Structures are given as structure tokens and as C-alpha cells.
Amino acid sequence: MKFNLLEKELKKRLKFKYSWGRKQVDKFDKLTNFIYKTACFELILDEIETKFKSNSQYNNLKNYALNRWFNFWSAKAVETIFCEHENVSPHPDSYNKFSDFFIHEISFDHKTTVFPKGFNKSVPYAIAHKNELIEWLYKNQSQQQRKHFKNRLFIVLVNYKNDGEHWKLKAEISWLKKIVSTYVLEFESSKLHDFYFENETVKADIIWAIK
Secondary structure, eight states, X not given: OOHHHHHHHHHHGGGSOOOOXXXXXXXXXXXXXXXXXXXXXXXXXXXXXXXXXXXXXXXXXXXXXXXXXXXHHHHHHHHHHHXXXXXXXXXXXXXXSSOSEEETTEEEXXXXXXXXXXXXSOHHHHHHTHHHHHHHHHHHSOOGGGOOOSOEEEEEEEOSSOGGGGGGGGGOHHHHHHHHHHHHHTOOGGGSEEEEETTEEEEEEEEEEEO
8 A cells, every 4th residue: 555645645635624414324325335446535526526416415425425435545544554564464354344453363443533522531531541431432433334342443533733623633644654553563462451341352452643
């Protein structure tokens, strides 16, 4: 993957407002699955116009598609960064919904997320009480087909310079690469949070990405 080129494409998204207008749902996912086909931002804009210009929900569908495209390609880059390391192995089934890779033979899905306002506590508190935030994330994020209770690594974005723009850090691929690489090199399974949730034994951790 050409990380520098992808970062340039992702940053083209930053000039558009980041608004979902609705929760992520399977119906809208099916309508916007073309986002997986290209990392080129201009091609996605063209596809949106072609498919939705006459649709009464044009604005909702456009925002939904742009957000899914941005999140998917950022996540794809992060997954590739993990898998470049010698002690990380990609899952043999690239379509597996519950696992992206293995670190020291432990299976993980990864999710990049902005620091959640709904947690209702400060970032310093969350850093000091990592396990509390992890369990909150499992209970409150990823609904419908995205929802699962398997092992997960959360990359939590915090933009101290602009509290309303945590999401823009998903485009900072070179910066995220350094953070992820450091985590993998220093990985210790003993530092994972192990807990029992929804009849599943879960291993999870938070990788803080703070600017």
C-alpha cells in the first residue's frame, strides 16, 4: 500500500463537513458499498453523483458514503500497518468479520474511533481507567452487522487542539503508523484487559493517538 498517496486522498475529505445524519444501518451500507472499490476521492464523488443525484435523500446518502469511504480506507491503512510487522500475521480470511490479524497468535479485530463524548468523563480519566472505557466501547459502539464481542484493539483519537475535529486524525496515516508500530514493538499480552462480556471471554486494549 502506498501510504503517502492514500493520506493525500483521505485529506481531500477534510474540506467537507463530517456529518452522518443518522446511525449506521445495514440498508444504507448496501446502497454505499461502492466505497470499497477505489481509494480515489474524485471517483467516489463521481459515483455519488451518478447514483444519488435524483434521490430525495441525496444529502444523507452523500454524507453516509463519504464517511464510510473515509473510515474504511483509513482502517485499511491501519490494518496494513499492523500486518507489516514480523510478529503480526494477517487473518487468512480477509473477509472475516471478527478478526483482522494475530499478534503473538492472539486474534484481534481493530477499530479506530474518536474519543466518545458519551463516555462523559475526561481523557485523563479514561487513560487512568482504561478498562472502564474499553467495556463502555463494547457496550455502546458497532451495532447491527458490525456488532461483535471478540478481541479488539481500539485506536482512540484525541485532538486537543480542536475538540470537534478528532475525526480528522484518521487521515494522518504517517502519524498513525508511528503510533501503531511502537505499540506492536512493545506489545505485551499481560497488559491486555481480559473480561467476560455477553457470554464471551474478551481480550482488548486501547492504543492512544493524541495530538
